[in-house]
Amino acid sequence: MDKTWLHEQVLARLAEDLRQAEQAARTAHETATHEENIAENKYDTLGLEAAYLATGQVRRAEAIAQAMAGWRRFRPAAYDADRGIQLGAWVCLVDAAGQQQQLYVGPPGGTMSLTRGDQRVQVISPDAPLGQALLGKVEGDDVSLQLGASRQWFEVLWAA
Template sequence: MHKRHIVEQIVSIVEKELKAAKQAALESAEEATDEESRAENKYDTHALETSYVASAQAHYAKDLTQALQAYRNLSLADGASGPVAIGSLVTTLGPNGREQFFMGPARGGLELDTEQGPVTVLTPKSPLGSQLVGKTLGMNAGPRKILRIE
């Protein structure tokens, strides 16, 4: 399996998410500052609520921008590269059978469909990701045994 193809899939997904997040943030900001959002009385919090939503969506868009940049700057080693690190494609055998994980710098939890089966993106901050980082072929990471590192 080509790690570059996995990274390209992730970049494509994050680009789509970023486009949607920017649009949502823009729409929320426009609603928060719209004349019709002015408070009608001291108990009317609609404008305040929409400003919180706009702020959260802008923060989410910023996080996606950083994730996109991290994947675009990611250098990938070809073949087996020693211990598990960011950029590693890891095959494990565990309670759920064989599973494949891509250790990424961001966007953990993404599930990708590849020609060789599903791949889940992990980050070193996740519980499983932190168990895998630094491990080598044949070692155990919790209940999983590492079968392959690319």
């Protein structure tokens, strides 16, 4: 797996999410404006509810389109051990139980899990708690993350 493949997969998934959100917005709009859904009394709210849903779906589609634009502009720099983990880093962590996980730190809006063969990579943004905790870390560093009342510990095995 490489960064180019990860980038392409994120854009493909965002494009599919955008298509679905736009279709959902169209369907909700059609429901809201259909003549059979005109309110006959103050308790008949199907058309109003569909209008609220359509508005929400349009906002969701706009957010996905913004995320896609950010990912299209994004060009990850080569990993620099002097700067540590930054936007564009591909990282492998190990927890206290010895479980490894791979992460790719990308622009906001692309959080998802990608799989290629038996390799799984979680895409996160630097805005996420784990993304924030990783910034500046290098191979061998410990990373701690407070989640509610519990604290999780990881070690950076490698970064690329």
